[in-house]
Amino acid sequence: MTMTQLPAGPGGGQPLLEVRGLCVDYGSGESAVHAVVGADLTLHGSEVFGLAGESGSGKSTLAYSIARLLRMPGVITAGEVVFRDRDHSVNLLDADAQQLRELRWNQIAVVLQSAMNALNPVLQIGTQLTDVLQAHRPGLDRTARRQRAGELLDLVGIPQGRLSAYPHELSGGMRQRVMIAMALALEPRLLIMDEPTTALDVVTQREILEELMDLRARLGFAVLFITHDLSLLIEIADTIAVMYAGRLVESAVARQLYRAPLHPYSYGLLHSFPSLHGERQAMTGIAGSPPDLRQLPSGCVFHPRCRYVMERCKIESPPLEPPAKASPGSPPRLVSCWLHADGADGAGGGATSPAVPAELAVPDDLAMAGAAAAPAVASPVVASQSPGSAS
């Protein structure tokens, strides 16, 4: 395992997790599916980082790869995943089985898609919680393990008396809470949650998310939260990245992305659900369907569905980079779209680039100051919560 001293980040803060150039395929050779292509993301301690995208865009593949839980025929073909373990950094892609055992649960915990069905049906939930503690905290005796298991249930809003319940005696929401309790058992620094509440009704979903955000505030862990529901991320995430056909196409502070999405796909996702606040808005949605990853379009992979498509888009793939006309002093953001490349809007002499459409334009500082206002597009799930806490 590579141990490298990380340089200090801005203001002395150092990222907890850095993913650089991560590529993941299913299969090999001509028939390989490129499920994740050159993913870069940075997550800081205590941050909620939201990853959104349609079904099949590669969200789970990215999460499994970060946690080294990817199964065959999945293969990580390039990149690095650097996790900061106190004053050292560890490239998780170089870690051996023993090192991964030490990091998982202790430092990095994962709640997988449909995790609530992953509980062992023939064991009481108390036993399943104490088993985790026995494996990773051998210093705790039986009584201390049972006590800690009870505290963990308390933490997620389940009475300690339910320790002796079997999974089938609990509702779906309670089982999902047990999975979250299990993930938090060893006080990890990073919680990866893949669609943790998708299978639940909206009321239960809302309760669990509120509890999760409360726990995050109290315990200080960071969260990589994956969902197809961008509206939900607007409410809970500090930073959001949008994924399309295996690529990250935009990332920004949650409020920025909500107020001023730069990528046509992000704009389409945001305008695919109704507003609960402010004036009525026309729902535009996104024409067409996600591409077959075995037969990707040339150039920008979004171009067959993009209403702003240009000739260049059909030939060249746009890099993920800061927009050419970023507002001075605004938080950093990245977008993969030729509309925002140097030369678009005539900024760099790009004679073939049209003006950036007003709805996708980079806002000025005044517009960003207005981003603190209440959302005009709100999630039906957590609509009454305030927007993400990032500034």
Ligand SMILES: Nc1ncnc2c1ncn2[C@@H]1O[C@H](COP(=O)(O)OP(=O)(O)OP(=O)(O)O)[C@@H](O)[C@H]1O
């Ligand atoms: N075992 C596998 N073998 C081959 N292809 C796979 C396998 N698992 C996933 N894929 C493909 O990889 C792509 C990304 O899948 P992934 O499950 O990561 O998407 P996702 O964004 O998590 O979707 P969802 O929102 O439905 O969970 C999809 O096109 C999928 O068909």
Ligand code: SF4
């Ligand atoms: S690069 Fe072109 S096709 Fe792709 S999102 Fe931007 S405008 Fe649309």
Ligand SMILES: [Mg+2]
């Ligand atoms: Mg998934």
